[in-house]
Amino acid sequence: MFRRHAEPGNVHAPACVSARMQRKRIGFLSFGHWHPHHSSQTNTGGDALLQSIELAVAAEELGIDGAYFRVHHFARQLASPFPLLAAAGARTSRIELGTGVIDMRYENPLYMAEEAAVADLISGGRLQLGISRGSPEPALNGSHAFGYVPAEGDNDADLARRKTELFRTAISGERIVRGDPRMSGDGALAIQPQSPGLSDRIWWGSGTRETAVRTAELGMNLMSSTLLVEDTGVPFDELQLEQIEMFRAAWAEAGWEREPRVSVSRSVIPITSDLDRQLFSSREDSQDQVGILDGVRARFGKSYTGEPDEIAAELAQDAAVQAADTVLLTVPNQLGVEYNARMLETIAREIAPAFGWSALAPA
Numbered sequence: 001m002f003r004r005h006a007e008p009g010n011v012h013a014p015a016c017v018s019a020r021m022q023r024k025r026i027g028f029l030s031f032g033h034w035h036p037h038h039s040s041q042t043n044t045g046g047d048a049l050l051q052s053i054e055l056a057v058a059a060e061e062l063g064i065d066g067a068y069f070r071v072h073h074f075a076r077q078l079a080s081p082f083p084l085l086a087a088a089g090a091r092t093s094r095i096e097l098g099t100g101v102i103d104m105r106y107e108n109p110l111y112m113a114e115e116a117a118v119a120d121l122i123s124g125g126r127l128q129l130g131i132s133r134g135s136p137e138p139a140l141n142g143s144h145a146f147g148y149v150p151a152e153g154d155n156d157a158d159l160a161r162r163k164t165e166l167f168r169t170a171i172s173g174e175r176i177v178r179g180d181p182r183m184s185g186d187g188a189l190a191i192q193p194q195s196p197g198l199s200d201r202i203w204w205g206s207g208t209r210e211t212a213v214r215t216a217e218l219g220m221n222l223m224s225s226t227l228l229v230e231d232t233g234v235p236f237d238e239l240q241l242e243q244i245e246m247f248r249a250a251w252a253e254a255g256w257e258r259e260p261r262v263s264v265s266r267s268v269i270p271i272t273s274d275l276d277r278q279l280f281s282s283r284e285d286s287q288d289q290v291g292i293l294d295g296v297r298a299r300f301g302k303s304y305t306g307e308p309d310e311i312a313a314e315l316a317q318d319a320a321v322q323a324a325d326t327v328l329l330t331v332p333n334q335l336g337v338e339y340n341a342r343m344l345e346t347i348a349r350e351i352a353p354a355f356g357w358s359a360l361a362p363a
Contacts, residue, residue: 024327024355024356025096025325025326025357026064026329027065027098027263027326027328028066028330028344029069030055030330031077031078031333032069032077032078033077033333034048034076034077035076040334041339045076048077048333049087051333051337052067052088053084053087054337055333056092056095057091057092058337058340058341059341059344063360064348065096065326066097066098067098069081069085069099069100071099071101071103072137073137074139075138082115082119085097086118089122089123090123094360096128097119097126097128098129098130099128100225101130101131101203101205103131103133104160104163105133105143105160105163106142106143107163109164109166109167109170110167113167113171116129116167116171116195116198117171117191117192117193117194117195121193121195125196125197127195127198127201129202129203130205131164131167131204131205132160132204133160143156164204168199168220171191171198171202174190175190176188176189200258201221202221203221203222203261204220204221205223206222206247207224207230208230208243209230209246212247213246213247216247216248216249216250216260217250219254219256221263222263223262223263224244224265226265226267226330227301228240236301236302237301237321241319244262244324247260248262261325261326262326264326265327266315266327266329267302267329268303268330269343270306270311270343271307272346281305308347308350311351312351312354312355315354321355327352329347331344
């Protein structure tokens with residue numbers, strides 16, 4: 001089902017190899033907030049969805065590599081990703097379309113496999129699906145209300161891992177259900193449709209070094225955000241770099257055929273106008289933050305807010321940004337498409353080249 005190297009000599013390749021072999025990419029990450037308020041450009045769920053598609057179109061025109069969407073339930077945010085990804089795929093032709101991340105506790109893995117394949121085929125094979133156990137949410141046991149309760153002796157993380165295994169099996173083309181002899185003979189059947197290559201474009205949202213190693217052992221790409229649910233006292237980017245290096249070492253040890261991808265997320269707000277200064281100049285999150293999340297000590301990465309040249313210099317020194325092949329930039333989606341497109345243009349022109357990105361030449 002999942003392919004490893006046959007030659008043992010390839011197993012011990014340097015952990016940094018894939019960072020050098022892969023082109024640096026940037027994408028936006030939208031949480032899809034909406035709220036009926038005069039200051040918001042997204043007053044309804046429809047506004048958030050349609051503007052997400054329009055921002056993907058605008059980002060592609062700017063040469064941005066990816067449009068990624070956060071998935072939340074029981075909240076005024078983007079919830080059901082596959083109709084959105086399919087619609088964005090039909091409106092664009094080059095940009096990658098992804099999630100960051102889908103909470104697997106809420107998913108029917110076989111129906112999800114069908115939806116993912118359909119959206120991927122519509123987009124021409126551009127989906128990059130970030131999945132995970134999920135993050136803290138407003139609902140108490142929300143996935144239980146969807147009908148998904150862990151088996152006796154299991155917890156939510158176990159439930160998410162089991163669903164992930166079945167989902168990945170299904171999209172890899174494995175025959176997973178016995179056919180009805182009256183309809184299809186005695187053979188087993190696979191989920192349809194299948195989208196070739198999708199199984200190599202699954203990412204696990206990892207919040208610790210340990211889960212990053214497990215992600216590599218399972219053959220998934222690594223998605224690391226602005227939060228790690230552990231803290232060793234070192235700056236966030238150094239801790240995240242350690243996570244990435246452990247992932248790549250474990251990947252090499254596992255002997256997978258392909259090179260993995262690694263993404264990190266950053267909050268980047270260039271200040272270039274009076275409106276920017278009015279909205280963001282007073283932010284107080286310019287340093288790492290340490291706190292308690294779900295009962296464990298966690299480290300939150302700082303935001304990068306300021307003049308473009310200052311941000312560029314800081315990100316050029318960010319160890320994890322340098323190590324990752326993909327950098328996802330969170331956007332304040334409630335400010336609307338025009339504002340966020342202008343912000344992405346500033347980042348692409350004045351900031352991203354400092355950490356190794358350049359736009360692809362038009363096809």
